[in-house]
Amino acid sequence: MTTELLNVEQLRTHFYTEKGTVTAVDDVSFTIHEGEIVGLVGESGCGKSVTSQSIMRLYDEYMVEYEGKIEFNGDNLLNYPIKKMQKIRGDAISMIFQDPLSSLNPVFTIGKQIAEPLMLHHKKSKKEAYERAVELLALTGIPSPEKRVHEYPHQLSGGMRQRAMIAVTLACEPKLLIADEPTTALDVTIQAQILNLMRDLNKKLQMGIIFITHDLGVVAELCDRVMVMYLGQIVEEADVKTLFEQPLHPYTRGLIKSIPQMTGERKSELSVIKGNVPSLTNKPKGCRFSTRCEFADEKCIEEMPPLKTHSDTKKVRCWHYEEIIAREEGGHVHASST
Amino acid sequence: MQAQHEETALIQVRNMKKYYQAKKGLNKLKGGNTYVKAVDGVSFDLRKGETYALVGESGCGKSTTGRTLLRLHDATEGEAIYNGKDLFKLSNKEMNKVRKDMQMVFQDPYSSLNPRKRIGNILEEPLNIHNIGNKSERTDIVMEVMSKVGLQVDHYYRYPHEFSGGQRQRIGLARALVVDPKVIICDEPVSALDVSIQSQVINLLQNLQRDLGLTYLFISHDISVVRHISDRIGVMYLGNLVEEGYTDDVIENPKHPYTKALLSSVPLPDPNVQRERVMLQGDIPSPLNPPSGCVFHTRCPFAMDVCKTTVPQSLNLAGNHTVRCHLHDEEIATDEKKVVNA
Numbered sequence: 001m002t003t004e005l006l007n008v009e010q011l012r013t014h015f016y017t018e019k020g021t022v023t024a025v026d027d028v029s030f031t032i033h034e035g036e037i038v039g040l041v042g043e044s045g046c047g048k049s050v051t052s053q054s055i056m057r058l059y060d061e062y063m064v065e066y067e068g069k070i071e072f073n074g075d076n077l078l079n080y081p082i083k084k085m086q087k088i089r090g091d092a093i094s095m096i097f098q099d100p101l102s103s104l105n106p107v108f109t110i111g112k113q114i115a116e117p118l119m120l121h122h123k124k125s126k127k128e129a130y131e132r133a134v135e136l137l138a139l140t141g142i143p144s145p146e147k148r149v150h151e152y153p154h155q156l157s158g159g160m161r162q163r164a165m166i167a168v169t170l171a172c173e174p175k176l177l178i179a180d181e182p183t184t185a186l187d188v189t190i191q192a193q194i195l196n197l198m199r200d201l202n203k204k205l206q207m208g209i210i211f212i213t214h215d216l217g218v219v220a221e222l223c224d225r226v227m228v229m230y231l232g233q234i235v236e237e238a239d240v241k242t243l244f245e246q247p248l249h250p251y252t253r254g255l256i257k258s259i260p261q262m263t264g265e266r267k268s269e270l271s272v273i274k275g276n277v278p279s280l281t282n283k284p285k286g287c288r289f290s291t292r293c294e295f296a297d298e299k300c301i302e303e304m305p306p307l308k309t310h311s312d313t314k315k316v317r318c319w320h321y322e323e324i325i326a327r328e329e330g331g332h333v334h335a336s337s338t
Numbered sequence: 339m340q341a342q343h344e345e346t347a348l349i350q351v352r353n354m355k356k357y358y359q360a361k362k363g364l365n366k367l368k369g370g371n372t373y374v375k376a377v378d379g380v381s382f383d384l385r386k387g388e389t390y391a392l393v394g395e396s397g398c399g400k401s402t403t404g405r406t407l408l409r410l411h412d413a414t415e416g417e418a419i420y421n422g423k424d425l426f427k428l429s430n431k432e433m434n435k436v437r438k439d440m441q442m443v444f445q446d447p448y449s450s451l452n453p454r455k456r457i458g459n460i461l462e463e464p465l466n467i468h469n470i471g472n473k474s475e476r477t478d479i480v481m482e483v484m485s486k487v488g489l490q491v492d493h494y495y496r497y498p499h500e501f502s503g504g505q506r507q508r509i510g511l512a513r514a515l516v517v518d519p520k521v522i523i524c525d526e527p528v529s530a531l532d533v534s535i536q537s538q539v540i541n542l543l544q545n546l547q548r549d550l551g552l553t554y555l556f557i558s559h560d561i562s563v564v565r566h567i568s569d570r571i572g573v574m575y576l577g578n579l580v581e582e583g584y585t586d587d588v589i590e591n592p593k594h595p596y597t598k599a600l601l602s603s604v605p606l607p608d609p610n611v612q613r614e615r616v617m618l619q620g621d622i623p624s625p626l627n628p629p630s631g632c633v634f635h636t637r638c639p640f641a642m643d644v645c646k647t648t649v650p651q652s653l654n655l656a657g658n659h660t661v662r663c664h665l666h667d668e669e670i671a672t673d674e675k676k677v678v679n680a
């Protein structure tokens with residue numbers, strides 16, 4: 001395995017709200033290596049965005065409390081003074097969002113938004129910075145970049161804006177890119193173009209990517225590794241092949257089974273996961289999934305299972321997954337993989 | 339799974355157009371009126387008891403088709419024959435009667451649920467409008483429908499904000515069902531829902547259809563959902579219906595280059611499949627100024643000279659499969675090859 005880029009350990013993010021303190025991210029640990037694309041999936045509200053925004057420390061520090069460690073290049077980012085944190089953002093770690101307009105500045109040209117940080121952080125001359133801007137726009141597949149570099153965000157179409165935002169984030173050659181649902185609002189034919197682009201850039205620039213999505217199809221297509229979140233916790237982590245071939249956690253298994261398929265026999269009925277995701281103020285005491293899990297027993301309701309290492313590439317947070325799989329598939333769980 | 343429905347059309351839509359007038363400023367700029375051609379001559383049958391899906395990318399005119407059919411705004415041209423009458427020519431009074439038969443369910447039912455009203459009152463409202471039953475009969479109907487869609491009795495007294503997305507969609511469905519409609523136009527009914535909730539609502543829609551003999555016009559950009567739920571599919575691009583056929587035929591054997599690109603772009607939840615992808619260049623053109631000839635020619639990997647000038651007509655292929663593309667017109671396609679070879 002290549003060098004560790006980011007190492008998150010037992011991260012907890014608490015928000016102070018009118019209704020008291022809520023813990024949106026609750027004991028999350030993972031590692032990202034150089035050059036790998038790691039998917040973070042889960043349903044709305046499970047804590048994907050809070051996890052990524054915590055890494056960047058984007059929340060108002062009076063409203064939030066972090067616990068744990070976020071190690072980047074060997075330093076714990078949670079100990080950085082805010083000034084130092086600001087230097088990391090948009091430089092060594094960059095982020096892109098679902099809505100490009102929210103992170104592109106409407107009053108500056110695309111070119112200026114790319115060139116500015118280059119002149120500021122990387123001491124480039126104006127001419128050099130603009131040349132680089134044109135290069136980056138071309139790299140992201142924007143047609144006639146020499147012309148587009150002088151245009152404003154509103155002059156671009158949805159797909160082009162998303163590309164422009166990617167160009168802006170790439171300007172400082174980040175080591176780590178966090179992409180929060182960057183294709184969710186796009187049409188599938190445009191999404192296909194952007195996913196291709198992300199894959200290319202990842203290969204060319206060797207940056208690590210955390211790719212947040214709720215679309216398991218996108219995960220299967222783009223990611224090397226996946227982490228599945230449920231109600232503030234990672235419940236399963238695996239390399240992408242084995243996650244789909246043999247999901248271990250009852251939630252992951254339910255999720256994969258419930259998506260309508262594009263190939264094979266059409267089913268007369270879809271499988272479902274019963275009930276709804278509980279709210280943060282009403283979290284089950286034991287296993288977070290116990291209110292919806294068909295295998296929940298006394299122990300599940302009382303005690304929270306730890307994220308257990310199942311094999312080199314797999315982790316799972318469930319008391320009974322081995323018995324469940326043995327029963328459902330009539331076989332054993334292979335401890336080894338890949 | 340392909341249920342064989344009687345091929346009798348419940349509604350026949352013919353050459354339906356809906357043009358929106360573009361913003362004033364734009365008109366001045368261009369001298370005269372300019373129009374957004376949201377729907378530009380669409381024809382299809384909605385057969386009794388089927389689920390007919392309209393798919394396509396955002397802005398291609400799916401919702402406008404549904405809304406025009408329900409006369410939520412006036413059609414620019416065309417007709418929609420229901421029970422021997424053209425819906426677009428009915429007086430408002432006659433149309434109100436028909437509305438009882440045709441209901442609509444939206445992507446985000448929340449925005450259409452009055453936040454200050456209890457669910458019970460919200461659901462009784464359509465019954466009041468259509469003068470159905472007395473007070474106690476209305477309550478009975480509402481209770482019955484609530485149980486059909488999986489809501490509990492005590493939900494009757496709750497307010498919309500107390501419900502999750504999936505439950506709100508059940509409320510939206512219940513509101514459509516209380517007047518005992520024949521047709522429901524479902525506009526992206528599960529697009530805003532999480533996967534685990536989406537499958538609950540899809541199953542519900544299918545069970546209701548089976549039990550109540552409903553006909554669905556199912557509008558969605560999610561092709562795997564459409565593959566699961568629909569009997570037939572119509573593919574839209576820039577206000578045009580470019581392909582239509584039975585679901586399995588369209589999915590397994592798409593004929594139009596756009597359908598091929600669209601299908602091959604859907605990411606599959608299986609990391610072992612490597613697919614050949616038809617990549618499209620660029621973005622969808624503006625419906626303010628759609629391309630001449632075939633509306634798809636600016637992005638089509640197979641575009642020929644004739645495509646820039648001549649609008650392709652709808653061609654009937656075997657098995658009720660229709661397509662609007664010159665490649666399938668033998669005469670033109672061979673002529674064009676001669677031109678290319680010359």
Ligand SMILES: Nc1ncnc2c1ncn2[C@@H]1O[C@H](COP(=O)(O)OP(=O)(O)OP(=O)(O)O)[C@@H](O)[C@H]1O
Nearest residue numbers: 015017024043044045046047048049050051214280
């Ligand atoms: N600033 C905040 N203050 C209080 N609670 C918050 C705050 N931001 C997020 N939350 C809560 O934290 C939980 C996780 O939210 P998060 O935005 O991470 O979800 P997500 O997984 O990104 O969902 P989605 O798929 O909808 O984007 C939610 O219950 C949310 O309401």
Ligand SMILES: Nc1ncnc2c1ncn2[C@@H]1O[C@H](COP(=O)(O)OP(=O)(O)O)[C@@H](O)[C@H]1O
Nearest residue numbers: 358374376395396397398399400401402403625
């Ligand atoms: N009220 C309106 N006024 C002007 N243009 C509209 C209006 N509603 C929709 N449009 C335009 O009509 C086209 C089709 O829209 P719509 O039917 O909503 O697409 P879809 O549902 O397929 O995403 C789009 O270009 C859209 O911007």
Ligand code: SF4
Nearest residue numbers: 287290293300318319
């Ligand atoms: S720990 Fe228990 S409740 Fe939780 S997922 Fe495993 S079996 Fe289900």
Ligand code: SF4
Nearest residue numbers: 632635638645663664
């Ligand atoms: S008519 Fe021509 S441009 Fe249109 S889809 Fe067919 S080949 Fe492509």
Ligand SMILES: [Mg+2]
Nearest residue numbers: 048049050180
């Ligand atoms: Mg989010």
Ligand SMILES: [Mg+2]
Nearest residue numbers: 397400401402
């Ligand atoms: Mg729509």
